[in-house]
Amino acid sequence: MRWEVRVAYRRGVQDPEGETARDALEMLGYGCVAEVRTAKLFIIEGECTREEVEEMCRRLLANPVSQEYEIRRVD
Amino acid sequence: MRWEVRVAYRRGVQDPEGETARDALEMLGYGCVAEVRTAKLFIIEGECTREEVEEMCRRLLANPVSQEYEIRRVD
Numbered sequence: 001m002r003w004e005v006r007v008a009y010r011r012g013v014q015d016p017e018g019e020t021a022r023d024a025l026e027m028l029g030y031g032c033v034a035e036v037r038t039a040k041l042f043i044i045e046g047e048c049t050r051e052e053v054e055e056m057c058r059r060l061l062a063n064p065v066s067q068e069y070e071i072r073r074v075d
Numbered sequence: 076m077r078w079e080v081r082v083a084y085r086r087g088v089q090d091p092e093g094e095t096a097r098d099a100l101e102m103l104g105y106g107c108v109a110e111v112r113t114a115k116l117f118i119i120e121g122e123c124t125r126e127e128v129e130e131m132c133r134r135l136l137a138n139p140v141s142q143e144y145e146i147r148r149v150d
Contacts, residue, residue, distance in 0.1 A: 006116070018117070018118075021136065024135055025135065028131075028134060028135060030123065030127060030131060032121045032122050032123035032127060033119060033123060034120045034122075035119075035120040036117055036118065036119050037117075037120075038115065038116060039115075039116040039118065040113060040114075040116070041083075041113060041114040041115070042096060042111055042112075042113055043093075043111065043112045043113070043114065044108060044110075044111050045108075045112075046107045046108040047109075048108060049107075052105060056100055056105060059103060060096070060100060060103060061096065
């Protein structure tokens with residue numbers, strides 16, 4: 001089984017890496033870019049249930065204060 | 076327009092963050108996890124063309140030696 005966990009900053013929380021990317025793209029001449037946000041993907045292989053993956057997110061992979069997550073089975 | 080760029084380590088390249096996550100999940104008791112790999116998402120908002128986003132990947136967002144990227148329009 002393969003699960004994809006997408007961890008992103010909640011709306012309203014600063015995303016420094018996204019801001020740095022946007023500024024760098026602007027300096028490189030990409031005036032078309034209005035905003036860049038980032039997210040992290042964890043691709044988890046193994047015989048895990050959705051409930052186990054949910055628990056992994058709550059316990060380790062995401063910070064509930066500033067981040068939200070989405071779980072998707074991809075195989 | 077919204078583009079999603081997914082940057083991942085090439086197969087065969089070590090993914091230290093994925094390995095750390097796997098080890099930590101194992102220590103937390105998730106024996107079901109065989110492997111964890113990670114990827115980075117850049118969500119780019121703006122009136123950019125696919126060609127511009129391709130160029131951004133080559134010039135800034137991905138390291139061609141160790142990473143590969145995938146571009147998807149999501150709006």
